[in-house]
Amino acid sequence: MGKAIAIFNQKGGVGKTTTNINLAACLALKGKKVLILDIDPQGNTTSGVGVSKKDLDLTTHEILIEDDHHPAEAVIPTGVPNLDIMPASVQLAGAEVELINMAGREKRLKMAIDVLKPDYDYIFIDCPPSLGILTINSLTAVDSVLIPIQCEFYALEGVSQLMSTIDIVRTHMNPNLEIEGVILSMFDGRTNLSAQVVEEVKKYFKEKVYTTVIPRNVRLAEAPSHGMPVIQYDPRSTGAQAYMEFAEEFLENEKER
Helix, strand or coil, rough: CCCEEEEECCCCCCCHHHHHHHHHHHHHHHHCCCCEEEEECCCCCHCCCCCHHHHHHCCHHHHHHCCCCCCCHHEEEECCEEEEECCCHHHHHHHHHHHHCCCHHHHHHHHHHHHHHHHCEEEEEECCCCCCHHHHHHHHHHEEEEEEEEEECCCCCCCHHHHHHHHHHHHHHCCCHHHHHHEEEEECCCHHHHHHHHHHHHHHHHHHHHEEEEEHHHHHHHHHCCCHHHHHHHHCCHHHHHHHHHHHHHHHHHHHC
Protein backbone atom coordinates (compact mmCIF):
# COMPACT_ATOMS: atom_id res chain seq x y z
CA MET A 1 0.00 0.00 0.00
CA GLY A 2 1.48 3.33 -1.05
CA LYS A 3 1.78 6.55 0.89
CA ALA A 4 -0.06 9.71 -0.18
CA ILE A 5 1.58 13.07 0.51
CA ALA A 6 0.21 16.57 -0.15
CA ILE A 7 2.77 19.22 -1.04
CA PHE A 8 1.15 22.28 0.44
CA ASN A 9 1.70 25.86 1.45
CA GLN A 10 -1.04 28.41 0.86
CA LYS A 11 1.59 31.00 -0.07
CA GLY A 12 2.31 31.09 -3.79
CA GLY A 13 5.81 30.98 -5.22
CA VAL A 14 7.39 28.83 -2.52
CA GLY A 15 8.43 25.93 -4.75
CA LYS A 16 5.47 23.54 -4.39
CA THR A 17 5.35 22.54 -8.04
CA THR A 18 9.15 22.44 -8.37
CA THR A 19 9.37 20.17 -5.34
CA ASN A 20 6.54 17.96 -6.54
CA ILE A 21 8.05 17.37 -9.97
CA ASN A 22 11.65 16.96 -8.90
CA LEU A 23 11.24 14.93 -5.72
CA ALA A 24 8.83 12.59 -7.54
CA ALA A 25 11.22 12.22 -10.50
CA CYS A 26 14.24 11.50 -8.29
CA LEU A 27 12.33 8.87 -6.31
CA ALA A 28 11.13 7.30 -9.57
CA LEU A 29 14.69 7.14 -10.89
CA LYS A 30 15.64 5.40 -7.65
CA GLY A 31 13.19 2.64 -8.53
CA LYS A 32 10.09 3.76 -6.63
CA LYS A 33 6.73 3.66 -8.40
CA VAL A 34 5.43 7.22 -8.12
CA LEU A 35 2.24 9.04 -9.10
CA ILE A 36 1.86 12.82 -9.25
CA LEU A 37 -1.70 14.05 -8.88
CA ASP A 38 -2.13 17.62 -10.12
CA ILE A 39 -5.06 19.35 -8.44
CA ASP A 40 -3.99 22.92 -9.17
CA PRO A 41 -6.13 24.52 -11.95
CA GLN A 42 -2.99 26.21 -13.30
CA GLY A 43 -1.71 22.76 -14.23
CA ASN A 44 1.96 23.74 -13.93
CA THR A 45 2.96 20.29 -12.70
CA THR A 46 1.23 18.77 -15.72
CA SER A 47 3.12 20.90 -18.24
CA GLY A 48 6.29 20.65 -16.12
CA VAL A 49 6.55 16.92 -16.86
CA GLY A 50 5.93 17.45 -20.57
CA VAL A 51 2.21 16.65 -20.78
CA SER A 52 0.20 18.84 -23.16
CA LYS A 53 -2.96 20.08 -21.45
CA LYS A 54 -4.71 20.44 -24.83
CA ASP A 55 -4.70 16.72 -25.59
CA LEU A 56 -6.23 15.36 -22.37
CA ASP A 57 -9.38 13.22 -22.30
CA LEU A 58 -9.58 12.70 -18.55
CA THR A 59 -8.08 14.79 -15.74
CA THR A 60 -8.43 15.22 -12.00
CA HIS A 61 -11.50 17.36 -12.74
CA GLU A 62 -13.49 14.44 -14.19
CA ILE A 63 -12.35 12.07 -11.44
CA LEU A 64 -13.48 14.55 -8.78
CA ILE A 65 -16.79 15.53 -10.34
CA GLU A 66 -18.02 12.48 -12.26
CA ASP A 67 -18.72 8.97 -10.96
CA ASP A 68 -18.44 6.97 -14.16
CA HIS A 69 -14.63 6.82 -14.48
CA HIS A 70 -12.13 4.57 -12.74
CA PRO A 71 -9.32 6.81 -11.36
CA ALA A 72 -6.68 4.81 -13.24
CA GLU A 73 -8.28 5.89 -16.55
CA ALA A 74 -7.01 9.44 -15.93
CA VAL A 75 -3.42 8.35 -15.18
CA ILE A 76 -0.82 8.68 -17.94
CA PRO A 77 2.94 7.95 -18.06
CA THR A 78 5.53 10.73 -18.11
CA GLY A 79 8.93 10.77 -19.78
CA VAL A 80 10.49 9.53 -16.53
CA PRO A 81 10.51 5.75 -15.94
CA ASN A 82 8.28 4.74 -12.97
CA LEU A 83 6.62 8.18 -12.86
CA ASP A 84 2.95 8.66 -13.79
CA ILE A 85 0.68 11.68 -13.53
CA MET A 86 -3.02 12.34 -13.18
CA PRO A 87 -3.01 15.69 -15.01
CA ALA A 88 -4.95 18.88 -14.35
CA SER A 89 -6.89 21.06 -16.75
CA VAL A 90 -8.32 24.56 -16.52
CA GLN A 91 -11.76 23.03 -15.83
CA LEU A 92 -10.57 22.43 -12.27
CA ALA A 93 -11.10 26.15 -11.66
CA GLY A 94 -14.85 25.46 -11.65
CA ALA A 95 -14.59 22.43 -9.37
CA GLU A 96 -14.94 24.52 -6.21
CA VAL A 97 -18.44 25.52 -7.33
CA GLU A 98 -19.34 22.10 -8.75
CA LEU A 99 -18.43 20.34 -5.50
CA ILE A 100 -20.47 22.62 -3.22
CA ASN A 101 -23.70 20.62 -3.35
CA MET A 102 -22.13 17.16 -3.63
CA ALA A 103 -22.55 14.67 -0.81
CA GLY A 104 -19.21 13.88 0.84
CA ARG A 105 -17.54 16.63 -1.20
CA GLU A 106 -14.47 16.75 1.07
CA LYS A 107 -13.72 13.06 0.43
CA ARG A 108 -14.07 12.86 -3.35
CA LEU A 109 -10.30 12.81 -3.86
CA LYS A 110 -9.76 10.32 -1.04
CA MET A 111 -11.99 7.79 -2.79
CA ALA A 112 -9.83 8.02 -5.93
CA ILE A 113 -6.52 7.88 -4.07
CA ASP A 114 -7.55 4.87 -2.00
CA VAL A 115 -8.19 2.99 -5.25
CA LEU A 116 -4.77 3.94 -6.66
CA LYS A 117 -2.62 3.46 -3.54
CA PRO A 118 -1.93 -0.27 -4.04
CA ASP A 119 -0.26 0.47 -7.41
CA TYR A 120 2.28 3.01 -6.13
CA ASP A 121 4.95 3.50 -3.49
CA TYR A 122 4.23 7.23 -3.30
CA ILE A 123 1.45 9.53 -4.49
CA PHE A 124 2.25 13.25 -4.39
CA ILE A 125 -0.49 15.87 -4.70
CA ASP A 126 0.31 19.35 -5.98
CA CYS A 127 -2.20 21.54 -4.12
CA PRO A 128 -3.38 24.98 -5.25
CA PRO A 129 -2.05 27.96 -3.25
CA SER A 130 -5.35 28.49 -1.45
CA LEU A 131 -7.45 27.02 1.34
CA GLY A 132 -10.50 26.07 -0.73
CA ILE A 133 -12.33 22.79 -1.22
CA LEU A 134 -9.65 21.36 -3.55
CA THR A 135 -7.02 21.78 -0.83
CA ILE A 136 -9.36 20.36 1.83
CA ASN A 137 -9.95 17.36 -0.45
CA SER A 138 -6.19 16.89 -0.73
CA LEU A 139 -5.52 17.13 3.01
CA THR A 140 -8.39 14.73 3.73
CA ALA A 141 -7.02 12.20 1.23
CA VAL A 142 -3.37 11.98 2.30
CA ASP A 143 -1.26 10.44 5.03
CA SER A 144 1.00 13.46 5.47
CA VAL A 145 1.87 17.00 4.35
CA LEU A 146 5.21 18.12 2.93
CA ILE A 147 5.67 21.87 3.36
CA PRO A 148 8.03 23.86 1.08
CA ILE A 149 9.17 27.18 2.53
CA GLN A 150 11.24 29.68 0.59
CA CYS A 151 14.31 31.31 2.14
CA GLU A 152 12.94 34.83 1.86
CA PHE A 153 11.85 37.60 4.21
CA TYR A 154 8.20 36.60 4.55
CA ALA A 155 8.97 32.89 4.82
CA LEU A 156 7.03 32.24 8.01
CA GLU A 157 4.14 34.52 7.11
CA GLY A 158 1.02 32.40 6.89
CA VAL A 159 2.59 29.35 8.55
CA SER A 160 0.36 29.67 11.61
CA GLN A 161 -2.70 29.74 9.29
CA LEU A 162 -1.35 26.71 7.46
CA MET A 163 -0.92 24.81 10.74
CA SER A 164 -4.40 25.89 11.83
CA THR A 165 -5.85 24.45 8.60
CA ILE A 166 -4.03 21.16 9.19
CA ASP A 167 -5.40 21.05 12.76
CA ILE A 168 -8.97 21.65 11.50
CA VAL A 169 -8.63 18.82 8.97
CA ARG A 170 -7.24 16.54 11.69
CA THR A 171 -10.15 17.35 13.99
CA HIS A 172 -12.96 16.91 11.48
CA MET A 173 -11.80 14.76 8.58
CA ASN A 174 -8.38 13.11 8.81
CA PRO A 175 -7.24 12.43 12.40
CA ASN A 176 -4.06 10.64 11.29
CA LEU A 177 -2.71 13.51 9.16
CA GLU A 178 0.98 14.08 9.90
CA ILE A 179 3.63 16.62 8.95
CA GLU A 180 5.96 14.70 6.63
CA GLY A 181 8.60 17.41 6.79
CA VAL A 182 9.61 20.93 5.78
CA ILE A 183 11.90 21.54 2.80
CA LEU A 184 13.64 24.91 2.46
CA SER A 185 13.87 26.19 -1.10
CA MET A 186 15.41 29.13 -3.00
CA PHE A 187 18.40 29.22 -0.65
CA ASP A 188 21.04 31.79 -1.54
CA GLY A 189 24.28 31.10 0.33
CA ARG A 190 25.57 34.61 -0.43
CA THR A 191 23.02 36.30 1.81
CA ASN A 192 22.67 36.44 5.58
CA LEU A 193 18.90 36.48 5.12
CA SER A 194 18.77 32.90 3.78
CA ALA A 195 20.77 31.63 6.75
CA GLN A 196 18.53 33.55 9.16
CA VAL A 197 15.38 32.10 7.57
CA VAL A 198 16.80 28.56 7.93
CA GLU A 199 17.35 29.18 11.66
CA GLU A 200 13.86 30.63 12.15
CA VAL A 201 12.19 27.74 10.35
CA LYS A 202 14.19 25.22 12.39
CA LYS A 203 13.11 26.94 15.60
CA TYR A 204 9.46 26.64 14.56
CA PHE A 205 9.40 23.13 13.05
CA LYS A 206 12.41 21.63 14.89
CA GLU A 207 13.30 18.08 13.72
CA LYS A 208 10.71 18.20 10.93
CA VAL A 209 13.06 20.36 8.79
CA TYR A 210 15.08 18.39 6.24
CA THR A 211 18.85 18.82 6.33
CA THR A 212 18.93 19.21 2.54
CA VAL A 213 18.30 22.76 1.33
CA ILE A 214 17.32 23.52 -2.28
CA PRO A 215 19.39 26.38 -3.74
CA ARG A 216 18.41 29.03 -6.21
CA ASN A 217 19.50 27.58 -9.54
CA VAL A 218 19.04 28.75 -13.13
CA ARG A 219 18.73 25.18 -14.48
CA LEU A 220 16.02 24.41 -11.93
CA ALA A 221 14.06 27.44 -13.16
CA GLU A 222 14.58 26.55 -16.84
CA ALA A 223 13.62 22.86 -16.66
CA PRO A 224 9.78 23.26 -16.57
CA SER A 225 9.75 25.22 -19.83
CA HIS A 226 11.33 22.15 -21.45
CA GLY A 227 8.76 19.83 -19.86
CA MET A 228 11.37 17.97 -17.84
CA PRO A 229 12.44 17.47 -14.23
CA VAL A 230 15.82 19.05 -13.65
CA ILE A 231 17.42 15.62 -13.12
CA GLN A 232 16.71 14.93 -16.82
CA TYR A 233 17.24 18.46 -18.10
CA ASP A 234 20.67 18.93 -16.50
CA PRO A 235 21.65 16.11 -14.12
CA ARG A 236 24.93 17.83 -13.20
CA SER A 237 23.34 21.09 -12.08
CA THR A 238 23.32 22.04 -8.41
CA GLY A 239 19.51 21.97 -8.48
CA ALA A 240 19.45 18.37 -9.76
CA GLN A 241 22.03 17.27 -7.22
CA ALA A 242 20.12 18.97 -4.39
CA TYR A 243 16.86 17.21 -5.29
CA MET A 244 18.63 13.85 -5.56
CA GLU A 245 20.10 14.45 -2.08
CA PHE A 246 16.63 15.40 -0.87
CA ALA A 247 15.18 12.17 -2.31
CA GLU A 248 17.85 10.16 -0.49
CA GLU A 249 17.15 11.95 2.80
CA PHE A 250 13.41 11.49 2.27
CA LEU A 251 13.85 7.72 1.81
CA GLU A 252 16.19 7.50 4.81
CA ASN A 253 13.56 9.19 6.98
CA GLU A 254 10.95 6.75 5.68
CA LYS A 255 13.14 3.81 6.73
CA GLU A 256 13.56 5.25 10.23
CA ARG A 257 9.80 5.62 10.58
